Amino acid sequence: xxxxxxxxxxxxxxxxxxxxxxxxxxxxxxxxxxxxxxxxxxxxxxxxxxxxxxxxxxxxxxxxxxxxxxxxxxxxxxxxxxxxxxxxxxxxxxxxxxxxxxxxxxxxxxxxxxxxxxxxxxxxxxxxxxxxxxxxxxxxxxxxxxxxxxxxxxxxxxxxxxxxxxxxxxxxxxxxxxxxxxxxxxxxxxxxxxxxxxxxxxxxxxxxxxxxxxxxxxxxxxxxxxxxxxxxxxxxxxxxxxxxxxxxxxxxxxxxxxxxxxxxxxxxxxxxxxxxxx
Numbered sequence: 001x002x003x004x005x006x007x008x009x010x011x012x013x014x015x016x017x018x019x020x021x022x023x024x025x026x027x028x029x030x031x032x033x034x035x036x037x038x039x040x041x042x043x044x045x046x047x048x049x050x051x052x053x054x055x056x057x058x059x060x061x062x063x064x065x066x067x068x069x070x071x072x073x074x075x076x077x078x079x080x081x082x083x084x085x086x087x088x089x090x091x092x093x094x095x096x097x098x099x100x101x102x103x104x105x106x107x108x109x110x111x112x113x114x115x116x117x118x119x120x121x122x123x124x125x126x127x128x129x130x131x132x133x134x135x136x137x138x139x140x141x142x143x144x145x146x147x148x149x150x151x152x153x154x155x156x157x158x159x160x161x162x163x164x165x166x167x168x169x170x171x172x173x174x175x176x177x178x179x180x181x182x183x184x185x186x187x188x189x190x191x192x193x194x195x196x197x198x199x200x201x202x203x204x205x206x207x208x209x210x211x212x213x214x215x216x217x218x219x220x221x222x223x224x225x226x227x228x229x230x231x232x233x234x235x236x237x238x239x240x241x242x243x244x245x246x247x248x249x250x251x252x253x254x255x256x257x258x259x260x261x262x263x264x265x266x267x268x269x270x271x272x273x274x275x276x277x278x
Contacts, residue, residue: 001049003082005089008043008055010036016043016055019072021195024251025275026228028192028199034167035059035277042093043070046086053077058090058099059277064159065262066099069276071107087114098260100158102253102275116256121233122272125247126197130227132220135213141169141176141188149178152185156204156269157278158262164277175221179210186210189271191218197226203271208237211270215241230272238270 008016013032020027036043039059046054054077057070068090073083091114102122103111112118141149146166154160169176171192178188187205191198200218205211219227229247231238232255253275272278 003046003048003085005044005046005086007041008036008045010040012045012052013043015045015052016057016070016072019055019074020070020276023072026194026196026199027276028171028194028274029173030171030192031274031276034164034171035274037167038161038164038277042066042090044086044090044093046073046082048077048082054082054086056086056090057276058093060094060097061159061161061164063097066094066097067278068094068099068101069274069278096259098158098262099258100262100278101256102272102278103256104253108254108256111256114258116258117261119255119257119261120266122230122253122255122275123233124228124230124250124252125242126250127219127227127229127242127245127247129224130219130222130245131224132218132222133213133216134220135179135217137181138177138179138213138217141178141190144178144180144185148185149188152188153202153204156202156264157273158264168273175218177214177217179205179214181210187214189214189218191221191227194228197228198222199228199230200271201230202269202273203229204268205270206268208241208270211237212241212244215245215270229270230275232266232269232272234266235269237267241270 187210189203
C-alpha cells in the first residue's frame with residue numbers, strides 16, 4: 001500500500017470540514033473558506049492508494065505563531081501509523097515556531113511527546129432558548145474601522161491575523177458586534193451558523209460587564225436556537241457567565257503550547273475563536 005502526505009487543495013476543504021462534523025465538532029457552515037485563506041499551504045491530507053483517509057492543519061500566522069488543528073484519521077484507518085505520519089509532516093511545516101493547539105483528551109499524552117505542554121482546559125457549553133438583548137453601546141462591527149478591530153484582537157491573540165479576520169468578519173449570515181466606551185473598543189464578538197445551532201467566537205472583552213452585553217447582543221441573532229461558546233477554564237468571569245445563563249457543558253479540549261505559552265490576558269478571553277485555528 002502506498003501512503004503519501006500532500007497539500008490539501010481548496011476544493012478538498014469540504015472533506016476536512018466533514019470529518020470534523022463526524023467527530024462532533026460542529027463546524028461553522030462557512031468555516032472552510034476562511035480557514036483555507038488564512039494559510040493555503042498549511043492544510044494537508046493523507047492519501048492511501050489514492051483515497052484520502054486523513055487530514056491535518058498547521059496554520060502559520062506570519063512568522064510569529066502557528067496553530068495545529070484538524071488532526072483526523074478516518075476511523076477504519078486509525079492505529080495503523082498513518083496519523084503520526086501526517087502529524088509529523090504538519091509539525092515540520094511550522095519550522096519550530098511557537099505554536100498552540102486545542103487537543104482532544106484522548107490525544108493529549110501523544111501531544112506531550114512532541115513537546116506540547118498543557119496550559120489550561122477549554123470547555124464547550126451550549127444554551128437553548130436564550131433570549132437576547134440590545135444595548136446602545138453595542139454596535140455593528142462594520143461601523144468601526146477594521147484596523148481598530150485588528151489591533152484590539154491582537155491583544156488577545158498571539159499574532160496579528162488580518163487575513164483570517166477579514167474573511168471571518170465578512171462571512172454570510174453572521175452577526176459581528178463591538179462595544180464602545182468613549183469611542184474606544186472594549187470588546188467584540190462574532191456569532192455564526194453551524195451544522196447545529198450557532199457558535200460564538202471570538203468573544204473578547206475588557207471586563208465581565210462588556211462581555212455579557214456582547215453575549216446577549218449576539219444571542220439575539222440566534223433567535224432561540226442552540227448557542228455554543230468555548231471558554232478557557234482559566235477565566236473565572238467566563239465560567240460565571242455560562243453558569244448565569246444555565247449553559248450546559250458539552251465537551252473539552254486542552255490548550256497546549258510548543259516553545260512557551262504566549263503572554264495574553266485570559267481574563268479578556270470569554271470565548272475562543274475556534275478550536276481549529278485558535
